[in-house]
Amino acid sequence: MAEDINEGKQRTLTATFSKKDGSPGTVEGKPVWALSDAALATLVAADDGMSAKVQHNGAVGPVDWTMTADGDLGIGVFPIVKTDTLNMLAPFGAEGGTVTVGPEEPIV
Numbered sequence: 001m002a003e004d005i006n007e008g009k010q011r012t013l014t015a016t017f018s019k020k021d022g023s024p025g026t027v028e029g030k031p032v033w034a035l036s037d038a039a040l041a042t043l044v045a046a047d048d049g050m051s052a053k054v055q056h057n058g059a060v061g062p063v064d065w066t067m068t069a070d071g072d073l074g075i076g077v078f079p080i081v082k083t084d085t086l087n088m089l090a091p092f093g094a095e096g097g098t099v100t101v102g103p104e105e106p107i108v
Contacts, residue, residue: 002062002084005041007091010055015067017080027069027080036064040088060090 005011013033017025030049035041040063045052054065062085072078 002087004087004089005054005056006089007056007058010053011086012051012053013065013067014051015049015069015082017069017071025071026073027071028073029070031067031069034066034068036066037061041086054086056088058091060088062087 033052066083
């Protein structure tokens with residue numbers, strides 16, 4: 001399900017892995033994170049690759065993120081790929097306000 005990010009904000013994506021039986025699993029090497037459009041957002045992966053921050057760049061639109069990891073702890077590769085969409089929302093100059101009615105005055 002797509003989540004939203006407002007201008008000047010970021011979200012942290014965190015990877016967790018599990019075995020078929022639901023118990024915690026491990027991957028070989030660091031997960032690799034990517035974005036579909038660097039003009040919309042910046043991705044900053046943690047040193048261990050287990051999380052990444054997606055920061056709104058000020059542009060508006062959807063950006064897809066992808067995380068790829070190797071679930072095979074041996075010589076081969078068993079790719080684990082997760083992806084979803086983040087919506088970079090438009091900035092708002094104001095979200096509300098009031099209107100004041102002045103006193104009655106003559107028409108000049």
